Amino acid sequence: MSRVAANLSLVAGDGGRPGEKRANFSELGGSWTLPAPPNPTLSELFAAQPRDGGWAGFLLAQLDTSKPLLWVQERMAILEAGRVHPPGLPIQSLIHVEARDAKDALWAMEEGLRCSCLSAVIGEIWGDPRVLDFTATRRLAVASERSGTPCWLARLGGTANLSGARMRWRLASAPSLLNDLDPKAPGLPAWDAELFRARGSPPGRWTVAHEAGAFHLVAPSGGRAVDEERRLSA
Amino acid sequence: MPHLAVERWTKSAGCPPDSNAALTLSPSKGERSRFDKLNVSAKPAIVLTVEGTHGPVIHAVTKAAAIRGARAGARLTDARALDPALVAVPADPASDAALVQRLAKWAGRWSPLVEVDGPDGLRMDVTGVAHLFGGERSLVRDMQRRFAALGLTTQIAIAPTAAAAWALSHFGSSDLIVTPAKAGVHVDANSRRSQLPADMDASLRWHDELKGLHVSALRLEADTVRTLERLGLKTLGALMDVPRLALARRFRGAEDVVDALDRLVGRKPEPLTAAPADPPPRALLKLEEPATHPEVGSQALERLIPDLVRQLQGRHLGARRLSLIGYRVDGSGAVASVATAIASREPKHLQRLLADKAAALNPEFGFDAFVLTAEWTEDLSAAQESLVEKSSGSQELARLVDRLTVKLGPRRVRRPEPQESHLPERASGWVSAIRSSLSHSDGEGDRSTKSSGGGVWRRPLHHAASRHGPPPRAKLREELKRPQRLLDRPEAIDVIYATPEGMPRRFVWRRAVHDIARAEGPERIAPEWWRQPSSARLRDYYRVEDSDGRRYWIYREGLIGDGRGGLPNWFIHGLFG
Numbered sequence: 075m076s077r078v079a080a081n082l083s084l085v086a087g088d089g090g091r092p093g094e095k096r097a098n099f100s101e102l103g104g105s106w107t108l109p110a111p112p113n114p115t116l117s118e119l120f121a122a123q124p125r126d127g128g129w130a131g132f133l134l135a136q137l138d139t140s141k142p143l144l145w146v147q148e149r150m151a152i153l154e155a156g157r158v159h160p161p162g163l164p165i166q167s168l169i170h171v172e173a174r175d176a177k178d179a180l181w182a183m184e185e186g187l188r189c190s191c192l193s194a195v196i197g198e199i200w201g202d203p204r205v206l207d208f209t210a211t212r213r214l215a216v217a218s219e220r221s222g223t224p225c226w227l228a229r230l231g232g233t234a235n236l237s238g239a240r241m242r243w244r245l246a247s248a249p250s251l252l253n254d255l256d257p258k259a260p261g262l263p264a265w266d267a268e269l270f271r272a273r274g275s276p277p278g279r280w281t282v283a284h285e286a287g288a289f290h291l292v293a294p295s296g297g298r299a300v301d302e303e304r305r306l307s308a
Numbered sequence: 309m310p311h312l313a314v315e316r317w318t319k320s321a322g323c324p325p326d327s328n329a330a331l332t333l334s335p336s337k338g339e340r341s342r343f344d345k346l347n348v349s350a351k352p353a354i355v356l357t358v359e360g361t362h363g364p365v366i367h368a369v370t371k372a373a374a375i376r377g378a379r380a381g382a383r384l385t386d387a388r389a390l391d392p393a394l395v396a397v398p399a400d401p402a403s404d405a406a407l408v409q410r411l412a413k414w415a416g417r418w419s420p421l422v423e424v425d426g427p428d429g430l431r432m433d434v435t436g437v438a439h440l441f442g443g444e445r446s447l448v449r450d451m452q453r454r455f456a457a458l459g460l461t462t463q464i465a466i467a468p469t470a471a472a473a474w475a476l477s478h479f480g481s482s483d484l485i486v487t488p489a490k491a492g493v494h495v496d497a498n499s500r501r502s503q504l505p506a507d508m509d510a511s512l513r514w515h516d517e518l519k520g521l522h523v524s525a526l527r528l529e530a531d532t533v534r535t536l537e538r539l540g541l542k543t544l545g546a547l548m549d550v551p552r553l554a555l556a557r558r559f560r561g562a563e564d565v566v567d568a569l570d571r572l573v574g575r576k577p578e579p580l581t582a583a584p585a586d587p588p589p590r591a592l593l594k595l596e597e598p599a600t601h602p603e604v605g606s607q608a609l610e611r612l613i614p615d616l617v618r619q620l621q622g623r624h625l626g627a628r629r630l631s632l633i634g635y636r637v638d639g640s641g642a643v644a645s646v647a648t649a650i651a652s653r654e655p656k657h658l659q660r661l662l663a664d665k666a667a668a669l670n671p672e673f674g675f676d677a678f679v680l681t682a683e684w685t686e687d688l689s690a691a692q693e694s695l696v697e698k699s700s701g702s703q704e705l706a707r708l709v710d711r712l713t714v715k716l717g718p719r720r721v722r723r724p725e726p727q728e729s730h731l732p733e734r735a736s737g738w739v740s741a742i743r744s745s746l747s748h749s750d751g752e753g754d755r756s757t758k759s760s761g762g763g764v765w766r767r768p769l770h771h772a773a774s775r776h777g778p779p780p781r782a783k784l785r786e787e788l789k790r791p792q793r794l795l796d797r798p799e800a801i802d803v804i805y806a807t808p809e810g811m812p813r814r815f816v817w818r819r820a821v822h823d824i825a826r827a828e829g830p831e832r833i834a835p836e837w838w839r840q841p842s843s844a845r846l847r848d849y850y851r852v853e854d855s856d857g858r859r860y861w862i863y864r865e866g867l868i869g870d871g872r873g874g875l876p877n878w879f880i881h882g883l884f885g
């Protein structure tokens with residue numbers, strides 16, 4: 075709690091209107107370590123807005139790309155928010171599964187987690203299907219911990235119900251950083267990441283960008299502080 | 309020394325003469341190589357020996373050795389007593405047999421039906437084949453020439469029946485082509501006996517060639533031949549003159565001379581059995597009673613898998629496609645088949661793949677037999693991947709793909725295979741994961757064609773020149789130029805923009821208004837005129853960021869006044885992460 079507060083105070087001076095004065099993170103000097111569980115496990119990612127692809131950038135930035143990746147997309151998620159587009163991904167190899175419904179998607183994720191040859195398993199579920207209950211998420215968490223393969227469950231348009239996930243994030247895009255070459259063009263992407271439930275690390279909310287293999291704190295859009303109410307309720 | 313017997317017969321009266329070819333070989337490649345090793349002169353007196361009960365026994369002799377008194381079947385010491393200079397070389401019957409098998413396949417160049425006949429012969433049906441080689445004479449010449457090129461001497465006979473061809477090739481003086489005098493009246497192998505007498509005289513004309521041969525040309529047992537000789541019936545001609553009734557009375561049962569004689573002249577058919585091509589590994593389970601139990605499929609699978617795996621192991625194969633067929637009592641069948649991403653013969657894995665589908669086989673009136681076939685196999689030598697009992701990543705990955713594909717279908721489990729195209733929807737080139745070789749996806753693959761797909765993402769055209777190894781990683785900023793997500797079908801949006809080709813200011817997608825805070829573009833992607841219709845319009849792509857920081861990839865299709873439609877339309881195509 076105190077660490078988050080300290081980090082936030084570091085950047086609080088720069089909080090202005092979005093897009094107006096976005097300094098590069100190097101000027102801010104705030105290097106940030108991602109709160110991560112000690113062992114690979116299941117993490118849940120909620121897209122704050124279902125048609126915002128920002129969470130994918132945040133997720134891809136922390137993936138180990140040496141081994142193949144299994145990306146499971148439910149059919150509804152593909153229809154609503156698009157299919158994974160390999161030329162835009164920084165990964166070496168990918169197996170993509172288009173699941174008919176959430177049940178198939180969860181099954182495919184669990185199959186992938188049985189095998190230690192994957193760098194990560196990513197699953198995208200649309201909404202709040204009935205099969206995605208505490209038991210299902212708990213199964214995924216246990217399978218992930220047993221095989222040592224990190225598992226990410228992306229929830230598009232879903233609500234944060236009871237879940238067995240060890241870490242739960244809520245992601246939204248933040249106005250991007252200044253583009254050195256063209257001030258009118260979008261720059262390095264930034265994300266508004268909120269860790270609202272975690273085992274072993276305090277929750278918090280940060281605005282971060284990623285470059286050269288590390289996350290960096292940037293000025294939050296609007297200079298918001300940690301949302302006390304939401305944190306306490308979670 | 310080896311003989312090649314080519315026979316020919318007519319199958320039915322009125323048809324053009326059919327021909328069959330039988331090839332007999334005795335000395336093999338092993339023998340030849342040994343001769344070469346000995347570096348003998350043109351007339352080597354060499355005998356091949358096998359171990360007999362009382363020392364080496366001569367197996368085969370060269371011509372020079374035969375002149376000096378060596379005979380096949382004699383003991384080596386006896387032959388050495390006649391000529392101490394004989395060179396004895398141990399025979400290798402196993403590799404001889406293998407050579408004959410190989411030659412039988414090779415002889416498929418002349419005829420589709422080739423049978424291995426004994427240790428040193430081939431018989432082939434050259435019916436209707438000779439004209440392809442310019443007639444029977446040139447066919448025989450061609451055979452002689454090609455076998456001679458292999459270092460094998462042949463004796464060839466073409467005759468109307470298989471037995472006659474064998475007899476002439478083994479006991480005839482030289483290469484023979486025996487044809488019936490009149491094709492139209494030749495003996496029909498399938499005709500009734502009552503029709504025979506009328507044809508007999510004409511058919512017997514070609515029998516003249518056989519009449520001088522010794523009775524052992526009938527391939528009878530040694531005892532029978534001895535009996536015939538004692539009776540004074542030394543030649544086939546003498547035998548043919550004896551009334552059938554008398555012959556039939558004297559020789560009955562297994563030593564039926566009449567039967568052999570009938571096959572020789574074509575009164576009885578003698579079909580050839582072709583050497584089969586490699587049949588796919590196949591395991592069969594017969595049930596004593598038709599089983600209607602719902603689990604009969606999985607139980608049968610459990611029993612069949614070990615059998616099939618044993619066969620695969622023996623032949624060093626791995627299965628790529630398996631099918632389990634259940635045969636029902638009412639004459640129908642049910643099929644369950646699966647494919648694998650890499651060749652496998654691991655029983656657990658194969659069983660797991662088929663288990664669900666096998667359990668779903670509907671017995672209806674009951675299955676009474678099951679067959680498990682590896683329809684498609686690939687070479688798979690035994691390999692130990694690591695010291696500990698743990699399979700490698702590529703193996704495990706292939707098994708994962710198998711499991712996913714079996715349950716979800718090949719069209720739902722895919723991996724990208726980059727295409728050389730600038731059109732985003734074509735560039736990813738999704739292919740079914742089970743069809744592409746995943747084993748090389750780690751970049752260490754030796755097959756250059758497929759491995760390029762699994763390496764670092766290759767941007768179209770840009771890195772076409774880098775042939776060695778994966779192209780250098782593009783910079784982070786460049787990678788972000790393509791969105792992480794692409795809509796399957798671009799969705800039309802309403803855009804406020806500065807005409808005619810200005811930047812977009814605001815757009816409405818799915819009833820939500822997005823104010824564009826920053827934009828970059830356009831990136832112009834022209835239609836692929838060699839693929840698309842001429843009415844396809846170019847696309848100007850913009851990377852835009854709305855006031856909340858969400859980044860999208862939108863494009864304007866066409867230009868005002870490009871002559872390919874009215875006002876340009878705007879579409880959203882991708883989402884940036």
